[in-house]
Amino acid sequence: MPTGPPFAMPADYAQSLNGGGVDLSGTQPADGVLRSPFMQLKLKRTRVTDRLEPLEHEHLRVSDEDTANRALVAAPGHRLVVAQLDTGPQSMNGSWSKDPMMEGGTDKAEVRLVVGDRRQLLTPRPTIGTIFLVSAADGVPVRLELTDQGITQQMDLRTGATVHAGSAVLYHGDINRPSVGYAGTGTVTRGGATVQVNVKISAGRMVFEAWAPGVGWAKPGRAWLILGVTATSDGFDGYTKGGTLGVFFDIQNSSTYTLVLPGGQQIRARAGKDSTTTFGGTYSSATPVMFDVPDSLRTATLHIAPSGTVEAVQRDVRYPSNWAKAPAAQDFPIDLG
Incomplete structure:
Protein backbone atom coordinates (compact mmCIF):
# COMPACT_ATOMS: atom_id res chain seq x y z
CA MET A 1 0.00 0.00 0.00
CA GLY A 166 5.42 6.28 51.29
CA SER A 167 6.08 2.85 52.73
CA ALA A 168 8.15 0.24 50.91
CA VAL A 169 5.53 -2.31 52.03
CA LEU A 170 3.46 -1.08 49.06
CA TYR A 171 5.88 -3.02 46.86
CA HIS A 172 6.35 -6.18 48.91
CA GLY A 173 2.97 -6.52 50.55
CA ASP A 174 1.24 -9.87 50.49
CA ILE A 175 -2.24 -11.31 50.08
CA ASN A 176 -2.79 -14.99 50.78
CA ARG A 177 -4.99 -17.55 52.49
CA PRO A 178 -3.85 -18.44 56.01
CA SER A 179 -4.43 -21.84 57.57
CA VAL A 180 -6.68 -20.72 60.44
CA GLY A 181 -9.56 -22.95 61.49
CA TYR A 182 -10.54 -22.63 65.15
CA ALA A 183 -13.15 -24.94 66.69
CA GLY A 184 -13.91 -24.88 70.42
CA THR A 185 -16.76 -25.56 72.82
CA GLY A 186 -17.97 -23.60 75.86
CA THR A 187 -20.93 -23.93 78.20
CA VAL A 188 -23.37 -21.43 79.75
CA THR A 189 -25.64 -22.21 82.71
CA ARG A 190 -28.71 -20.32 83.96
CA GLY A 191 -31.75 -21.30 85.98
CA GLY A 192 -30.73 -24.94 86.13
CA ALA A 193 -30.35 -25.23 82.35
CA THR A 194 -27.00 -25.63 80.56
CA VAL A 195 -26.26 -25.00 76.90
CA GLN A 196 -23.21 -26.18 75.02
CA VAL A 197 -21.94 -23.56 72.56
CA ASN A 198 -19.76 -24.59 69.64
CA VAL A 199 -17.63 -21.72 68.30
CA LYS A 200 -15.94 -21.81 64.90
CA ILE A 201 -13.57 -19.15 63.57
CA SER A 202 -11.86 -19.17 60.19
CA ALA A 203 -9.68 -16.68 58.32
CA GLY A 204 -10.06 -17.02 54.58
CA ARG A 205 -7.89 -14.04 53.62
CA MET A 206 -4.78 -12.32 54.97
CA VAL A 207 -3.44 -8.95 53.83
CA PHE A 208 -0.06 -7.44 54.75
CA GLU A 209 -0.08 -3.82 53.60
CA ALA A 210 1.07 -0.25 54.21
CA TRP A 211 -2.42 1.29 54.01
CA ALA A 212 -5.81 0.00 55.08
CA PRO A 213 -9.39 1.35 54.95
CA GLY A 214 -10.49 3.16 58.07
CA VAL A 215 -6.98 3.56 59.55
CA GLY A 216 -4.90 4.94 56.68
CA TRP A 217 -1.13 4.62 56.39
CA ALA A 218 0.84 2.59 58.92
CA LYS A 219 3.50 4.49 60.84
CA PRO A 220 7.11 4.42 59.54
CA GLY A 221 8.60 0.98 60.10
CA ARG A 222 5.16 -0.53 60.64
CA ALA A 223 2.54 -2.30 58.52
CA TRP A 224 -1.01 -3.60 58.83
CA LEU A 225 -1.62 -7.34 59.06
CA ILE A 226 -5.32 -7.92 58.42
CA LEU A 227 -7.24 -11.18 58.64
CA GLY A 228 -10.67 -11.59 57.09
CA VAL A 229 -12.41 -13.52 59.86
CA THR A 230 -15.67 -15.44 59.79
CA ALA A 231 -17.13 -16.57 63.12
CA THR A 232 -20.13 -18.77 63.91
CA SER A 233 -21.67 -20.19 67.08
CA ASP A 234 -24.66 -22.43 67.69
CA GLY A 235 -25.75 -21.47 71.21
CA PHE A 236 -29.13 -20.22 70.00
CA ASP A 237 -30.00 -23.13 67.74
CA GLY A 238 -31.58 -25.30 70.45
CA TYR A 239 -33.68 -22.42 71.76
CA THR A 240 -35.27 -21.88 68.34
CA LYS A 241 -36.26 -25.55 68.38
CA GLY A 242 -38.08 -25.39 71.74
CA GLY A 243 -35.22 -25.37 74.25
CA THR A 244 -35.48 -23.36 77.49
CA LEU A 245 -32.11 -21.59 77.21
CA GLY A 246 -30.31 -19.90 74.33
CA VAL A 247 -26.96 -18.11 74.14
CA PHE A 248 -25.82 -15.16 72.07
CA PHE A 249 -22.04 -14.73 71.77
CA ASP A 250 -20.39 -11.71 70.11
CA ILE A 251 -16.62 -11.76 69.83
CA GLN A 252 -14.48 -8.82 70.96
CA ASN A 253 -11.51 -8.72 68.60
CA SER A 254 -9.01 -7.03 70.93
CA SER A 255 -9.40 -9.68 73.65
CA THR A 256 -9.87 -12.70 71.35
CA TYR A 257 -7.02 -12.35 68.85
CA THR A 258 -3.36 -11.92 69.83
CA LEU A 259 -0.38 -12.06 67.48
CA VAL A 260 2.78 -13.47 69.08
CA LEU A 261 5.99 -12.44 67.31
CA PRO A 262 9.07 -14.70 67.11
CA GLY A 263 10.74 -12.81 69.97
CA GLY A 264 7.71 -13.28 72.20
CA GLN A 265 6.17 -9.81 71.82
CA GLN A 266 2.39 -9.93 71.94
CA ILE A 267 0.24 -7.63 69.80
CA ARG A 268 -3.48 -7.53 70.44
CA ALA A 269 -5.90 -6.99 67.59
CA ARG A 270 -6.86 -3.40 67.08
CA ALA A 271 -10.11 -2.39 68.76
CA GLY A 272 -12.81 -1.45 66.28
CA LYS A 273 -15.57 -3.28 64.48
CA ASP A 274 -15.76 -6.61 66.28
CA SER A 275 -16.46 -10.02 64.82
CA THR A 276 -20.09 -11.05 65.08
CA THR A 277 -21.03 -14.69 65.36
CA THR A 278 -24.07 -15.89 63.49
CA PHE A 279 -26.45 -18.61 64.46
CA GLY A 280 -27.41 -21.61 62.40
CA GLY A 281 -26.12 -20.17 59.14
CA THR A 282 -23.08 -19.10 57.19
CA TYR A 283 -21.61 -15.63 57.59
CA SER A 284 -20.65 -14.68 54.05
CA SER A 285 -18.83 -11.38 54.66
CA ALA A 286 -15.48 -11.49 56.43
CA THR A 287 -14.84 -9.06 59.31
CA PRO A 288 -11.36 -7.48 59.25
CA VAL A 289 -9.21 -8.23 62.29
CA MET A 290 -6.26 -5.85 62.23
CA PHE A 291 -2.80 -5.84 63.82
CA ASP A 292 -0.19 -3.05 63.85
CA VAL A 293 3.05 -4.98 63.21
CA PRO A 294 6.71 -4.33 62.25
CA ASP A 295 7.10 -4.03 58.47
CA SER A 296 9.81 -6.71 58.62
CA LEU A 297 7.40 -9.35 59.93
CA ARG A 298 7.48 -12.68 58.08
CA THR A 299 6.24 -15.24 60.64
CA ALA A 300 4.16 -15.14 63.82
CA THR A 301 1.65 -17.16 65.85
CA LEU A 302 -2.02 -16.24 66.00
CA HIS A 303 -3.44 -16.96 69.47
CA ILE A 304 -7.24 -17.27 69.53
CA ALA A 305 -9.03 -17.25 72.90
CA PRO A 306 -12.72 -16.52 72.20
CA SER A 307 -13.84 -13.64 74.39
CA GLY A 308 -16.65 -11.10 74.23
CA THR A 309 -20.26 -10.55 75.17
CA VAL A 310 -22.22 -13.58 76.37
CA GLU A 311 -25.97 -13.28 76.81
CA ALA A 312 -28.37 -15.97 78.02
CA VAL A 313 -31.91 -15.96 76.62
CA GLN A 314 -34.86 -17.37 78.57
CA ARG A 315 -38.51 -16.75 77.76
CA ASP A 316 -37.36 -14.26 75.12
CA VAL A 317 -35.56 -12.10 77.68
CA ARG A 318 -31.80 -11.48 77.41
CA TYR A 319 -29.60 -11.66 80.51
CA PRO A 320 -25.90 -10.72 80.73
CA SER A 321 -24.01 -13.90 81.41
CA ASN A 322 -20.58 -15.54 81.52
CA TRP A 323 -19.07 -18.79 80.45
CA ALA A 324 -19.39 -21.63 82.92
CA LYS A 325 -16.63 -23.15 80.86
CA ALA A 326 -14.98 -20.97 78.22
CA PRO A 327 -13.90 -22.31 74.81
CA ALA A 328 -10.24 -23.31 74.98
CA ALA A 329 -7.52 -21.16 73.37
CA GLN A 330 -5.71 -22.40 70.27
CA ASP A 331 -2.65 -21.28 68.27
CA PHE A 332 -2.14 -21.06 64.52
CA PRO A 333 1.03 -20.33 62.51
CA ILE A 334 1.13 -17.21 60.32
CA ASP A 335 3.62 -17.24 57.45
CA LEU A 336 4.04 -14.35 55.03
CA GLY A 337 6.54 -16.31 52.92
Whole structure:
Protein backbone atom coordinates (compact mmCIF):
# COMPACT_ATOMS: atom_id res chain seq x y z
CA MET A 1 0.00 0.00 0.00
CA PRO A 2 1.49 3.37 -0.96
CA THR A 3 2.48 5.73 1.82
CA GLY A 4 1.88 9.44 2.04
CA PRO A 5 4.23 12.17 3.22
CA PRO A 6 5.34 12.01 6.88
CA PHE A 7 3.04 13.64 9.42
CA ALA A 8 4.88 16.15 11.58
CA MET A 9 3.80 15.79 15.19
CA PRO A 10 3.00 19.03 17.05
CA ALA A 11 5.84 20.04 19.35
CA ASP A 12 3.52 20.06 22.38
CA TYR A 13 1.72 16.78 21.61
CA ALA A 14 1.00 14.70 24.76
CA GLN A 15 -1.83 12.18 24.82
CA SER A 16 -2.92 8.89 26.35
CA LEU A 17 -4.36 6.62 23.66
CA ASN A 18 -6.45 3.47 23.67
CA GLY A 19 -3.94 0.72 23.02
CA GLY A 20 -6.42 -2.13 22.61
CA GLY A 21 -5.06 -4.64 20.11
CA VAL A 22 -1.72 -2.82 19.84
CA ASP A 23 1.61 -4.28 20.96
CA LEU A 24 4.28 -1.65 20.40
CA SER A 25 7.93 -2.52 20.10
CA GLY A 26 10.32 -1.07 22.62
CA THR A 27 12.42 -1.78 25.69
CA GLN A 28 11.13 -3.69 28.70
CA PRO A 29 11.96 -1.40 31.64
CA ALA A 30 13.84 -2.84 34.61
CA ASP A 31 11.62 -0.94 37.03
CA GLY A 32 8.47 0.62 35.62
CA VAL A 33 5.94 -0.05 38.42
CA LEU A 34 3.94 2.39 40.54
CA ARG A 35 1.68 0.84 43.16
CA SER A 36 -0.86 2.44 45.46
CA PRO A 37 -3.71 1.20 47.64
CA PHE A 38 -6.23 1.36 44.79
CA MET A 39 -4.20 1.30 41.59
CA GLN A 40 -1.10 -0.05 39.89
CA LEU A 41 0.67 1.31 36.82
CA LYS A 42 3.01 -1.22 35.25
CA LEU A 43 4.98 -0.24 32.16
CA LYS A 44 5.30 -2.92 29.48
CA ARG A 45 7.34 -1.11 26.83
CA THR A 46 9.04 2.25 26.44
CA ARG A 47 10.75 3.80 23.47
CA VAL A 48 12.27 7.13 22.39
CA THR A 49 12.38 7.67 18.63
CA ASP A 50 12.33 10.25 15.85
CA ARG A 51 9.79 8.34 13.79
CA LEU A 52 6.87 5.90 14.01
CA GLU A 53 6.17 3.94 10.85
CA PRO A 54 2.55 3.59 9.61
CA LEU A 55 2.17 -0.02 10.76
CA GLU A 56 3.23 0.96 14.26
CA HIS A 57 0.41 3.45 14.81
CA GLU A 58 -2.29 2.26 12.40
CA HIS A 59 -4.67 1.32 15.26
CA LEU A 60 -4.14 4.53 17.21
CA ARG A 61 -6.21 7.67 16.79
CA VAL A 62 -3.31 10.08 16.93
CA SER A 63 -4.95 13.10 15.30
CA ASP A 64 -8.17 14.31 13.76
CA GLU A 65 -6.15 14.67 10.57
CA ASP A 66 -5.65 11.65 8.32
CA THR A 67 -2.44 9.92 9.42
CA ALA A 68 -3.18 6.57 7.77
CA ASN A 69 -0.25 5.23 5.76
CA ARG A 70 1.94 8.11 6.94
CA ALA A 71 4.93 7.95 9.24
CA LEU A 72 4.80 10.12 12.35
CA VAL A 73 7.92 12.26 12.74
CA ALA A 74 9.07 14.38 15.66
CA ALA A 75 9.11 18.16 15.41
CA PRO A 76 12.54 19.80 15.00
CA GLY A 77 14.52 19.59 18.24
CA HIS A 78 12.07 17.07 19.69
CA ARG A 79 11.74 13.30 19.99
CA LEU A 80 8.73 11.01 20.37
CA VAL A 81 8.38 9.25 23.71
CA VAL A 82 6.17 6.16 23.36
CA ALA A 83 5.22 4.07 26.40
CA GLN A 84 2.62 1.32 26.86
CA LEU A 85 1.10 -0.03 30.06
CA ASP A 86 0.97 -3.76 30.73
CA THR A 87 -1.85 -5.71 29.12
CA GLY A 88 -2.29 -8.38 31.83
CA PRO A 89 -5.85 -8.73 33.24
CA GLN A 90 -4.80 -7.87 36.82
CA SER A 91 -2.07 -5.39 35.94
CA MET A 92 -4.01 -2.29 37.03
CA ASN A 93 -5.19 -3.54 40.42
CA GLY A 94 -3.94 -2.08 43.68
CA SER A 95 -4.12 -3.95 46.97
CA TRP A 96 -7.67 -2.82 47.76
CA SER A 97 -9.19 -2.93 44.28
CA LYS A 98 -12.56 -4.71 44.57
CA ASP A 99 -11.56 -6.09 47.97
CA PRO A 100 -14.33 -7.52 50.19
CA MET A 101 -12.75 -5.91 53.27
CA MET A 102 -12.66 -2.42 51.70
CA GLU A 103 -15.28 -0.85 54.00
CA GLY A 104 -14.23 2.71 54.82
CA GLY A 105 -11.98 3.08 51.78
CA THR A 106 -12.70 5.12 48.68
CA ASP A 107 -10.84 4.83 45.39
CA LYS A 108 -9.74 8.39 44.58
CA ALA A 109 -6.50 7.59 42.78
CA GLU A 110 -5.45 10.18 40.18
CA VAL A 111 -3.03 9.82 37.27
CA ARG A 112 -1.32 12.76 35.57
CA LEU A 113 0.82 12.95 32.45
CA VAL A 114 3.58 15.48 33.08
CA VAL A 115 5.70 17.06 30.32
CA GLY A 116 8.03 19.76 31.60
CA ASP A 117 5.86 22.15 33.59
CA ARG A 118 2.61 20.94 31.98
CA ARG A 119 0.56 18.56 34.12
CA GLN A 120 -2.48 16.86 32.55
CA LEU A 121 -5.00 15.01 34.73
CA LEU A 122 -6.02 11.89 32.80
CA THR A 123 -9.79 11.36 32.84
CA PRO A 124 -10.78 8.67 32.42
CA ARG A 125 -7.78 7.06 34.07
CA PRO A 126 -5.44 4.86 32.03
CA THR A 127 -6.56 1.28 31.48
CA ILE A 128 -4.90 -1.97 30.45
CA GLY A 129 -2.66 -1.41 27.44
CA THR A 130 -2.95 2.41 27.41
CA ILE A 131 -0.30 4.03 25.18
CA PHE A 132 1.28 7.37 26.00
CA LEU A 133 2.58 9.34 23.01
CA VAL A 134 4.49 12.52 23.81
CA SER A 135 6.56 14.98 21.83
CA ALA A 136 9.32 16.43 24.00
CA ALA A 137 12.66 18.14 23.63
CA ASP A 138 15.68 16.32 25.01
CA GLY A 139 16.07 16.94 28.73
CA VAL A 140 12.43 17.85 29.29
CA PRO A 141 10.89 15.53 31.93
CA VAL A 142 8.20 13.15 30.66
CA ARG A 143 6.58 11.21 33.44
CA LEU A 144 3.45 9.73 34.96
CA GLU A 145 2.32 10.73 38.43
CA LEU A 146 0.10 8.49 40.55
CA THR A 147 -1.55 10.18 43.54
CA ASP A 148 -3.49 8.05 46.00
CA GLN A 149 -4.38 8.57 49.66
CA GLY A 150 -2.23 11.71 49.88
CA ILE A 151 0.94 10.15 48.41
CA THR A 152 2.33 10.99 44.94
CA GLN A 153 4.73 8.69 43.09
CA GLN A 154 6.45 9.25 39.75
CA MET A 155 7.58 7.22 36.73
CA ASP A 156 9.94 8.42 33.96
CA LEU A 157 8.29 7.37 30.68
CA ARG A 158 11.61 7.44 28.83
CA THR A 159 13.23 4.79 31.01
CA GLY A 160 10.63 3.40 33.42
CA ALA A 161 12.68 4.66 36.38
CA THR A 162 10.45 5.42 39.37
CA VAL A 163 10.46 7.68 42.41
CA HIS A 164 8.50 5.90 45.12
CA ALA A 165 6.95 7.62 48.12
CA GLY A 166 5.42 6.28 51.29
CA SER A 167 6.08 2.85 52.73
CA ALA A 168 8.15 0.24 50.91
CA VAL A 169 5.53 -2.31 52.03
CA LEU A 170 3.46 -1.08 49.06
CA TYR A 171 5.88 -3.02 46.86
CA HIS A 172 6.35 -6.18 48.91
CA GLY A 173 2.97 -6.52 50.55
CA ASP A 174 1.24 -9.87 50.49
CA ILE A 175 -2.24 -11.31 50.08
CA ASN A 176 -2.79 -14.99 50.78
CA ARG A 177 -4.99 -17.55 52.49
CA PRO A 178 -3.85 -18.44 56.01
CA SER A 179 -4.43 -21.84 57.57
CA VAL A 180 -6.68 -20.72 60.44
CA GLY A 181 -9.56 -22.95 61.49
CA TYR A 182 -10.54 -22.63 65.15
CA ALA A 183 -13.15 -24.94 66.69
CA GLY A 184 -13.91 -24.88 70.42
CA THR A 185 -16.76 -25.56 72.82
CA GLY A 186 -17.97 -23.60 75.86
CA THR A 187 -20.93 -23.93 78.20
CA VAL A 188 -23.37 -21.43 79.75
CA THR A 189 -25.64 -22.21 82.71
CA ARG A 190 -28.71 -20.32 83.96
CA GLY A 191 -31.75 -21.30 85.98
CA GLY A 192 -30.73 -24.94 86.13
CA ALA A 193 -30.35 -25.23 82.35
CA THR A 194 -27.00 -25.63 80.56
CA VAL A 195 -26.26 -25.00 76.90
CA GLN A 196 -23.21 -26.18 75.02
CA VAL A 197 -21.94 -23.56 72.56
CA ASN A 198 -19.76 -24.59 69.64
CA VAL A 199 -17.63 -21.72 68.30
CA LYS A 200 -15.94 -21.81 64.90
CA ILE A 201 -13.57 -19.15 63.57
CA SER A 202 -11.86 -19.17 60.19
CA ALA A 203 -9.68 -16.68 58.32
CA GLY A 204 -10.06 -17.02 54.58
CA ARG A 205 -7.89 -14.04 53.62
CA MET A 206 -4.78 -12.32 54.97
CA VAL A 207 -3.44 -8.95 53.83
CA PHE A 208 -0.06 -7.44 54.75
CA GLU A 209 -0.08 -3.82 53.60
CA ALA A 210 1.07 -0.25 54.21
CA TRP A 211 -2.42 1.29 54.01
CA ALA A 212 -5.81 0.00 55.08
CA PRO A 213 -9.39 1.35 54.95
CA GLY A 214 -10.49 3.16 58.07
CA VAL A 215 -6.98 3.56 59.55
CA GLY A 216 -4.90 4.94 56.68
CA TRP A 217 -1.13 4.62 56.39
CA ALA A 218 0.84 2.59 58.92
CA LYS A 219 3.50 4.49 60.84
CA PRO A 220 7.11 4.42 59.54
CA GLY A 221 8.60 0.98 60.10
CA ARG A 222 5.16 -0.53 60.64
CA ALA A 223 2.54 -2.30 58.52
CA TRP A 224 -1.01 -3.60 58.83
CA LEU A 225 -1.62 -7.34 59.06
CA ILE A 226 -5.32 -7.92 58.42
CA LEU A 227 -7.24 -11.18 58.64
CA GLY A 228 -10.67 -11.59 57.09
CA VAL A 229 -12.41 -13.52 59.86
CA THR A 230 -15.67 -15.44 59.79
CA ALA A 231 -17.13 -16.57 63.12
CA THR A 232 -20.13 -18.77 63.91
CA SER A 233 -21.67 -20.19 67.08
CA ASP A 234 -24.66 -22.43 67.69
CA GLY A 235 -25.75 -21.47 71.21
CA PHE A 236 -29.13 -20.22 70.00
CA ASP A 237 -30.00 -23.13 67.74
CA GLY A 238 -31.58 -25.30 70.45
CA TYR A 239 -33.68 -22.42 71.76
CA THR A 240 -35.27 -21.88 68.34
CA LYS A 241 -36.26 -25.55 68.38
CA GLY A 242 -38.08 -25.39 71.74
CA GLY A 243 -35.22 -25.37 74.25
CA THR A 244 -35.48 -23.36 77.49
CA LEU A 245 -32.11 -21.59 77.21
CA GLY A 246 -30.31 -19.90 74.33
CA VAL A 247 -26.96 -18.11 74.14
CA PHE A 248 -25.82 -15.16 72.07
CA PHE A 249 -22.04 -14.73 71.77
CA ASP A 250 -20.39 -11.71 70.11
CA ILE A 251 -16.62 -11.76 69.83
CA GLN A 252 -14.48 -8.82 70.96
CA ASN A 253 -11.51 -8.72 68.60
CA SER A 254 -9.01 -7.03 70.93
CA SER A 255 -9.40 -9.68 73.65
CA THR A 256 -9.87 -12.70 71.35
CA TYR A 257 -7.02 -12.35 68.85
CA THR A 258 -3.36 -11.92 69.83
CA LEU A 259 -0.38 -12.06 67.48
CA VAL A 260 2.78 -13.47 69.08
CA LEU A 261 5.99 -12.44 67.31
CA PRO A 262 9.07 -14.70 67.11
CA GLY A 263 10.74 -12.81 69.97
CA GLY A 264 7.71 -13.28 72.20
CA GLN A 265 6.17 -9.81 71.82
CA GLN A 266 2.39 -9.93 71.94
CA ILE A 267 0.24 -7.63 69.80
CA ARG A 268 -3.48 -7.53 70.44
CA ALA A 269 -5.90 -6.99 67.59
CA ARG A 270 -6.86 -3.40 67.08
CA ALA A 271 -10.11 -2.39 68.76
CA GLY A 272 -12.81 -1.45 66.28
CA LYS A 273 -15.57 -3.28 64.48
CA ASP A 274 -15.76 -6.61 66.28
CA SER A 275 -16.46 -10.02 64.82
CA THR A 276 -20.09 -11.05 65.08
CA THR A 277 -21.03 -14.69 65.36
CA THR A 278 -24.07 -15.89 63.49
CA PHE A 279 -26.45 -18.61 64.46
CA GLY A 280 -27.41 -21.61 62.40
CA GLY A 281 -26.12 -20.17 59.14
CA THR A 282 -23.08 -19.10 57.19
CA TYR A 283 -21.61 -15.63 57.59
CA SER A 284 -20.65 -14.68 54.05
CA SER A 285 -18.83 -11.38 54.66
CA ALA A 286 -15.48 -11.49 56.43
CA THR A 287 -14.84 -9.06 59.31
CA PRO A 288 -11.36 -7.48 59.25
CA VAL A 289 -9.21 -8.23 62.29
CA MET A 290 -6.26 -5.85 62.23
CA PHE A 291 -2.80 -5.84 63.82
CA ASP A 292 -0.19 -3.05 63.85
CA VAL A 293 3.05 -4.98 63.21
CA PRO A 294 6.71 -4.33 62.25
CA ASP A 295 7.10 -4.03 58.47
CA SER A 296 9.81 -6.71 58.62
CA LEU A 297 7.40 -9.35 59.93
CA ARG A 298 7.48 -12.68 58.08
CA THR A 299 6.24 -15.24 60.64
CA ALA A 300 4.16 -15.14 63.82
CA THR A 301 1.65 -17.16 65.85
CA LEU A 302 -2.02 -16.24 66.00
CA HIS A 303 -3.44 -16.96 69.47
CA ILE A 304 -7.24 -17.27 69.53
CA ALA A 305 -9.03 -17.25 72.90
CA PRO A 306 -12.72 -16.52 72.20
CA SER A 307 -13.84 -13.64 74.39
CA GLY A 308 -16.65 -11.10 74.23
CA THR A 309 -20.26 -10.55 75.17
CA VAL A 310 -22.22 -13.58 76.37
CA GLU A 311 -25.97 -13.28 76.81
CA ALA A 312 -28.37 -15.97 78.02
CA VAL A 313 -31.91 -15.96 76.62
CA GLN A 314 -34.86 -17.37 78.57
CA ARG A 315 -38.51 -16.75 77.76
CA ASP A 316 -37.36 -14.26 75.12
CA VAL A 317 -35.56 -12.10 77.68
CA ARG A 318 -31.80 -11.48 77.41
CA TYR A 319 -29.60 -11.66 80.51
CA PRO A 320 -25.90 -10.72 80.73
CA SER A 321 -24.01 -13.90 81.41
CA ASN A 322 -20.58 -15.54 81.52
CA TRP A 323 -19.07 -18.79 80.45
CA ALA A 324 -19.39 -21.63 82.92
CA LYS A 325 -16.63 -23.15 80.86
CA ALA A 326 -14.98 -20.97 78.22
CA PRO A 327 -13.90 -22.31 74.81
CA ALA A 328 -10.24 -23.31 74.98
CA ALA A 329 -7.52 -21.16 73.37
CA GLN A 330 -5.71 -22.40 70.27
CA ASP A 331 -2.65 -21.28 68.27
CA PHE A 332 -2.14 -21.06 64.52
CA PRO A 333 1.03 -20.33 62.51
CA ILE A 334 1.13 -17.21 60.32
CA ASP A 335 3.62 -17.24 57.45
CA LEU A 336 4.04 -14.35 55.03
CA GLY A 337 6.54 -16.31 52.92
